[in-house]
Amino acid sequence: MNKTKDVLIIGFALFSMFFGAGNLILPPLLGKNAGSSWLLVTIGFFITAVVIPFFGILAHAKLQGTMYDFGKKVSPIFSTVYCLVVYLISIALPAPRTASVTHEMAIAPYFDISSLFTSTLYFLLVFIFVINRSKVLDLLGKFLTPLIIFILLAIIFVGIFSPPVSHMQQGIFTIPFVDGLLEGYQTFDAIGAVVIGGVLVVSMNFNKTVSFKDKKTLITKAGIISGLGLLVIYAGLIYNGALFSTTFPENATRAAILASLSLQTLGNIGATFLSVLVALACFTTAVGIITGTSDYFKGLCNNSQKAYIITAIVSCFIGIIVGQFDVKYIINIAFPALMFIYPITIILIILNILPNKLAGFLVFKAVVLVTFLFSIPDFLAFFVDKKHLLILTKYIPFAEHHLGWVLPAFLTLIIVNSIGLLKKKT
Template sequence: MNKTKEIFVTGFALFSMFFGAGNLILPPFLGKNAGEDWYWVSIGFFITAVFIPILGILAHARLQGTLYDFGKKVSPVFSTVYCIIIYAISISLPAPRTASVTHEMAIAPYFRTSSLLTSIIYFLLVFIFAINRTKVLNLLGKILTPFIILILLAIIFIGVFTAPNVISPTTFSTPFVSGLLEGYQTFDAIGAIVVGGILVISMNFKKDTSFEIKKELITKAGFIAGCGLLIIYAGLILNGARFNTTFKTDATRTEVLSILSTQTLGNIGTVFLSVLVSLACFTTAVGIVTGTSDYVKGLFNNSQKVYFITAFLGCLIGVVVGQFDVGYIINIALPVLMFIYPITIALIILNVLPEKYASKNVFKVVVLATFIFSIPDFLQFFVDEKKLSEIQNIIPFSKHNLGWVLPAVLSFILGLLIKNHSFSEKEN
């Protein structure tokens, strides 16, 4: 395979890894609520759902290690705990959400069965595929992704020329921040540091490929994947905004995507999209359960028994959480994401920076500051708002759930100053 072809193949593979079908329900709904301010929402969404994840891939291009390597400069204990938390979140929220999306898009509109039944059958199949590894899923992924992309591009293209001329005003008080925080729900930053590691491992099998060649390949593939995500997300947000007068006020995320596809492609197009999205959801769920089980297995001397137990527990969690509607799962994910996403963003940015700007001390100071100042964003879901208001009034941007940003930047500058001061003293 020549170099250019390999870059594009890897880029499309990365794109399909990011392209969790559950993510498709977020942009149109965001556009619906953004209305005339859809472009501000888009910019915010692009930062956390495209830009930061691609930086995560670029960080992997520099490190060429595993998920563990992202946090090891803080401390080995921190990195181990962080890895466990990431996999625990993945198996408890985005994996069950795929079952919920499947029920709402492909089952509920056509059958009068309960979401619990869907969740049980869905994760029984996930478990069977997870303990019987097969190339069928990889093959399905390669076939499904191009079909879904074609349908989405058709929805976007037709929507641009057939949308009503009237767009309702935004329902967001701060559209940019709303887009930024909705990007958390894609889990793409978390996905970047997980799938990037998988990509590096797969490349390490090619013994004749040098570090620099792999770095170039991963970097360029990351940009290709980012461009793909940017086009799809932008088109869906735009059409969600342009068609927002045709949706019910209380329409859910899955309803907005289904209605948008019906208005552009008709009923047959909607059925086709529902089936493809469901299959893509399934491959995502199997990938998460398999990846998590592999990680836990590695912690226990590659015990196959541990792999089996982890896969079983993961699917059991999937059944319990997956029976709830998508909106509910998104709501319960919010506190968790407010806590882990800022730390993930900080680690991604620090790992992208050149070594001279990201020493171990800088890592420790920045991650500690990010952790401390993201606590109010996490606690707001459990503590009375009045009790937190005094703290939030002191911390800049805290009322927008971004109280960690300025402390992280200042701690980074402080870490650099301390490092430079120590270096100067050694020279003298």
């Protein structure tokens, strides 16, 4: 076995999995708003957009199972509900967002067509590919990712060496690290790691003579390579967003900022080429999400092809409805759902990479329950006046930053393990 070659192949596969085209519109606006605080924003974004998803892959390498296995230590019912919620969120938010990004980057700048028309045509095509399960998109994906990376690196390096201003302006974020951390939720990559990471890990063509330890080392090294690749792209786009911040209109959308960056650095041809590539990559992402969701419900219904088709129809219909809205609106409506599901996902990932002696059944139940309870105020904050929640949040550390679940969850982890250790000694 050529270990170096295997590490590079798996590393690129992981990179491609996390490198969602829709995510590319997030870093430049972060940079614009962060200004001179771009590094703190980058660190926060990197934690939730890369590090946690990478841990998700490590958890899959340890479990060698499916998404269901992530939560089964809590209870079978919990794990089933968790899977259903994750799939429903996937078809209701990240999948439609790909249509919205496509419209804003590749259609609206060149054609006078309504977003409803774009999303309708877009998901009709998605449905055709989902039903036919064509391998054309898999082949296309192998060429799309390298081309997009090449153009993005060109944008980043041209931008770094020819900035429009000599110094960055001050950012608007009060706590840049936290803003970067929460924006990383919008990549949906922690959820992506849980949903399709298992498929990727299990399908890796390992030599049967290789030990479990060597496999884990291989995945770890590959994960580091993919993580470094994402860091370069994300940090470069955030940094360029900060460098070029004065050139963007005050209320410019995320997609418009990325398009403006490509136009200023690569000219009209480069900007147009990037728009087309991003649209194609978004399309492959939407097909992948809806195919995976349809497969899941097909499995729940005794391998029924009818269930597969119905799920695909419903998913595409939701995509048409939600996908007609602009990216900013979809990102805003995604926040409540992410405040609910992301903390639980992060905790499940962390618990599953811990040694089994530190993450038994009782630990899983207690920590996940506490995480859920302390995430409720963050979820409710989007629907009720924050004054009504003050009695709950004013005593919870970091609650004002939508991170009220963090300290209680980790304290519960320590306390439950300490109690277990004391019981063993007595």
